[in-house]
Amino acid sequence: MKMKQTFWKSVLFLIFLTVPLLIAAQGTVTGKVTEGSSGLPLPGVNVIVKGTATGAITDIDGDFELLVPSFPSTLVFSSLGYATSEVKLTEPTVLSVTMEESATGLDEVVVTGLASSVKRQNLANAVSTVSAQELVGTTSQSTVDGALYGKIPGVNITATSGAPGGGFALRLRGISSINGNNQPLIIVDGVYYNNVEIPSGLRFASGANRGNEENSSNRLADLDPNDIQNIEVLKGSSAAAIYGQRGNAGVVLITTKRGKSGKTKISFSQDLGTNKIAKRLGVRPWTAESVESAFGPVDGPGERALFEATMAANGELYDFEDIIYGNTGFITETRLSATGGNDKTKFYVGGSYRDEEGIIKNTGFDRFSLRTNIDHRISNVFDFTSSTSYTRSNSSRSFTGNENEGGLSYGYTLAYTRPWINLFPDENGNYPDNPNAAGNSIFVRDHALNDDTNDRLVQGMTLNTNLLRTDTDRVKIVTSGGLDYLANQTYVYVPETHQAQVRPGPGGFIAVGKNNFTQLNTQIIGVWNKEAMNGALDLTTQLGVAYLYQKSNLVNSRGSLLAAGQTSVDQSVNQVIDQFRSEEKDFGYFGQIEGNYKDQIIATLGYRMDKSSRNGDPNEFHGFPKASLAINMANFDFWSIESISQLKLRAAYGETGSPASFGSTFTSLGASIIGIDIGQSVVGSKGDPFVKPETASELEFGFDLGIFDNKLSFEATYYDKKVKDLILTRALPSSSGFTQETTNLGDLKNTGVELALRAFVFDNENFKWNTSIQWYKNRSEITRLAVPAFAQPGAGFGLGLGTFYIQEGQSATQLVGNLNLDGTGTKPTKVGDVEPDFQMGFSNNFTIYKQFDVSFLFNWKKGGNNLNLTTFLSDLGLVTPDLETEEGKARLLMPANAVRFVEPAGYFRLREASIHYALTRNTVNSVFGNAVEGVRFGVSGKNLFTISDYSGYDPEVSVNGGTGLSTGIEVGSYPSSRQFFFSLNVNF
């Protein structure tokens, strides 16, 4: 923006110098530009005479003055975020121009280098951008990743838990790593944003196998989606190459709202909502006879008597699904923001508080967020931007997911809980033991805690130094840095009166985690813009260095055998402390040159070199090249098809990397204690001191088509992404003393197609309808595996029940179990694939009489499988709702193997829908006076309905959290919810 202004100012200066020398039918045109919706003056609008370099910029009052060399002439008005408009002139005049917000997005600017950007219409990659309106405009959103569902082609989002505060796995163009990081790099206002999932240690009470079975949320939950101006998603290596070895899983660039100069605007919003379980599975329709026959000759009669007693006393069974998951949660969100400034300083200040209750009593999430974004121009040479946010978020997630004998996880316990057993406390508050499972879920709901608190400070700072400005050359230095400090505290408390804890058992459990994460990133970039060939060729060259530092320190203190009723870790007999520390450094150089010939041919070449302390050789540089080309056919002079306003052919190639995860290079000993002495033992994982980063190369090509002034646009992209030197954790023959090692062992590729169609079907005063359809698919294949096929450790439960199985020539996400289907012996056999056939998003927005806004968004996921192991458990407990049916009875007789539990996981879902109403200006003024500018209110909903063959709560599920290869396996997950909101927005 700034660059452009100064550029045009110098151009203007030149014009004033040269124009008087020409004697022509010249004349001065003056005018005022206002914003369509608010009617406010719009500063900073570029006004140029079409076909020339003559132009001007509107001032703070939206006014401009321009000497037009000849008449008739056409003036072109353009500004970021607004639709470009043209005005034909026959003589010098005074104009009044209204700019409407851009709907097509072709003029928006997309970041392609670390300090440069390019207009969308010139982009060589399919970079998806999600605006604030698309993100949170329809309904109230609690987390950014949750809000992105179904809005970007090529992005696969899986909710790993239905608990408030989220838990999401984001996959851009398939998986890029088997074992390492599959979550994209997230950068918020230039700050590398930590999206870690922090285990709480509850597994030591629940018996879950690993930290990733604890159902923690990922810490993108600390970012308020309402603060976001837009999100750019660099899906593949070709777009993300400039991020080098952190770009393998793609990059999500988030820009928060910034101030606009002009009158200070204040916006107040209030959302009120409810949270209810989206789908109920129901209770098995028991009869006295079916109870007796189900539990066999030994237990049957006794169970029947219990069933009959409960029916006699209550007239019905206990519906534990309703008792545990039937809470109606209340959601409130309050936001207040102010934005304003002048031509030197602009600010955005915002605060919000969201409080969300879950569908399980005593679960919830709240977030208090403050943000201050400042832009300041010190002089013509210096300007800086600062983005500061502080967040405090708390969540109470209670206990869901996999466990062993903890009696805590609701899904697990309810699978064994018989509906004629009363689990409610007596009048003295004593909870009965659950005779058929390790815990009483009502007790757990009422008295056990799994909480976390996060205090987070994120600060980004950029200093631009404009070193040189001539007619053809501009040189600036961009120095930027970011800090992300996260102090996380976890707290798990299981009272000593919990069934699985009573003495002489563990006697109660407390885990207190104090976890600190610090990330620092710095970049210094020189940018040189040069105009060559008399302005026909624009060259942008940048060179820079980048440094990233990450440090974490996780301390988990646990106590068991608690003093009665005490909730402090020191009030315990047996105490255990764990500590884990890590420190990582990355350093890289990069350079990029972009050339733009008349907006017709746009080419980019770039290279990045990176090293990382996580690699085997911390000082070895790895290179990541990129190149791209876009050709705007419709901008060539020969183009004559009026109706096709854009036809862009594009191709891009790029490479990225991903270093080994911290610790992969170490073979260490761990403390092993017996009696009073400390000993050392190998810890089971063997390091690779020579481990290299995984590297991906991607070729992407496609075309963009715009018809009827881009009222109808179509975008098609094909990509082929190859990941080399995959870092795999594979099981070792454990007779070596090591159960696993992590090293470079294979290659995989992802190929896919992304299609997007957008249309402004109607666009007139009283009725507007725009629609967008996105369709995308991805296929992965393990193309090389240096070791025999193996079951992926840390995901799933072995080949008996089915698991991910890494096998050359097969999909990376196939589900495989040990089966003997063809009678030739038991062997690993594919039973399904988590990867869907394709996914689709379909969104619509109607505006009626400028006042009514109706929006809705559908998602369709076709194909893909899950392993539903919750059914395995409830079949054993004999409480699966369908066990009175023939189908259910037949399943019960099947052996417990993968083919029994694999299920189709496709779905069709109304993800979001809303109706909003804006009061007319007259009404506002007559009711509130001039102090209020606008009032808008409406109702909206999330997850309104789902059609799916999946028998569990939600086909979007993951027992192993969001990282690695994990989604699609269900064990006792937190059910998804349906939310309704009433929203009110007042602008002052």
Next chain:
Amino acid sequence: MKNNIKTLAIMTFIIPLFSLMVSCTFDEVVDPNGPSVDGVLKNASKGQLNELVVGIESTSRNGIGNEATANGVMARELYLFNAEPRNTGDLLGKAGIPLDNNSFYSVGSWNGNYRCIKNINLLIEALANTDAVNETEKNGYLGFAKTMMAEELIQILKSYGKARLDVADPENLGPIVEFNEGMAKVRALLDEGQQHLSNAGNSFAFTLSNGFIGFQEPSTFSEFNRAWAGVAAVYAGDGNAALTALSDSYMDMSGNLKIGPKHIFGLGGGDQANTVFKVPNLNGDQIIVHDSWIADAEAGDSRVAQKSAPRLNPASQDGLNGTHETRLYESATSPIDFLRNEELILVYAEASILATNLQDAEDALNVIRNSANLPNYSGAKTADALTAEMLKQRRYSLWSENHRMFDLRRYGLSNTLPIDRAGDQIFNTMPIPLPETY
């Protein structure tokens, strides 16, 4: 203007750039969270060696719980009713399902035992590359190491029927060998260990935990070594060698049956709990006694009441039922025996039958019978009858201690086990874990 630009360039570019470049050579990265394996393999101090010794004793507890419960379920000694459905499914071969070579029950003990063996090999390698200890002390470490390695290999052979013997170099593992070859290696290791112990002076340079009270010097530890040698000889079918070895062990016909080294447990950090302990009358995580163990007991056998108790409410899960639950251990920190006098007497009886000293066998069995408040043996005095009696006494003396499955297997009696549900199968050997078969 020119000067200005220079100053600006220096301020905003050159200085930060320079400071970044300076900090950009990364030091060698070391694990902040624990010592490295390589660190102990060269010039280890006595302290480091002793930490490995503690690690070996500590990790010898690995897999004990899984061995007792999984092998116990397979041998119909007990059921494990807990959250893990495969304890009542796979292990009993429910509905024709085979054992999975990639599940917790099949990999758990293998991993645990070999982790301990790895620590032993690290100690042996560290000893070869250090001058911190003298020859006598070194013999002490080696005698301990080889005895423990033999003990671990016996556990592996009992569960899996096979073992991999040559595992010192992770990059060049030897073959997986059959039971007999494995047991021969065990016996050789024990003899080597005994040789080292006899040259180890009067005391070790390291301390063992309180579980080894009475066995903490080379001379007493060698009795532990010989006890294992007796066990291994019996498992190899060599009765006379077993009798010789046992005579140098702590076996004592008239002594306390409980004498012998123990695994001790703790609940602190880095320590392990006794996972075979279950909270009395707890639902959802319980070792239920197989009804046949109660039903087949001789009237008045005091071991039944010592080791089990009727539940307040009979337990059932997955179509299986039981009236009694375990009382084998008092708490999660109760010790578990490596090899107690009671077992040695039973081994002596078995060795005597093998050596056709039938009267000695009967006498030894009567020691056991009397200790359980049972009268002297009155059955036939044939090798077969006494073998059956010996196996029965082992069944009750060593219930839920990982013996029954192996005892039935080595005597070819696994198919005599009861089938509880139609479609169940009997397995008597754990499958070798999948990664070993690559």
